[in-house]
Amino acid sequence: MSGAAGARRSPRTKLPDESQAQKGQPPIWRAALFATCPECGAPGLFEGPARFRERCSACGLDFGRYNVGDGPAAFLTLIVGALLIMLALLLDAAVRPPLWVHVILWVPLTLVAVLYGLRVGKAALLASEHQRQAAEGKLSDDGKP
Template sequence: MTQTQSLAQQQALADDRPTKPALWKGWRRRCPKCGEGKLLHSYLKVNDQCASCGEDFSHHRADDGPAYLTILVVGHVMAPLMHYTAFEWRPSPWVMATVFSVGCLTASLYLLPRLKGVVVAYQWARRMHGFDKAS
């Protein structure tokens, strides 16, 4: 019975922090709790706490996850585009290298801070790495 009770408590805890809205707030680089305060200062530095609601972010563990996700997304978008472009239009190698290098760099710089916000927001929503305190 205690195991059933703890499962019910875990479900109640998960329900009070819905994942999808938190991920959307993280994508926008906002606090996953209130959606008002900034999650990041500078390009990739996570604030220690939210300026609006005071949520503590100092214990997040985003580490290399956002970089891996960025590489995964950019690679899966750019590789088919490169293949299609190379066989459909046959541009010179210098044109291909220049265009796709700029495209990969631009996409990576755009996605990296957003995916970092998503990873931190996911940790907050799922109560991982110190976000498990009731708040």
């Protein structure tokens, strides 16, 4: 068999089976939407608007070891920007409000959408890295990855 249907996992892959969820670990979507620790599910993943805490206050998981960075920021800005521009144009075509209505409506909505989306995106990447036990690549003693 070839293709995705016949694909087998590499013996070196250490991904957990989906049927074997570890006790206390929330799924990635729940950890992302509610900003919970990917290990124990305790709330309080963020210290600031989009900055992670150093470690979990409940289980002590070190969030600094994960390299999430600002990867979701570019995609999120493009997606949120496109959606909000379309909504603003539709509103303008339908109602023709004055400019100040657009400013009052779209500036705060953009800030909230980008900030919440950034939190969800970063939390999803952190939870995914934790679940898959992502780490820096290291060479073994024989020089092979």
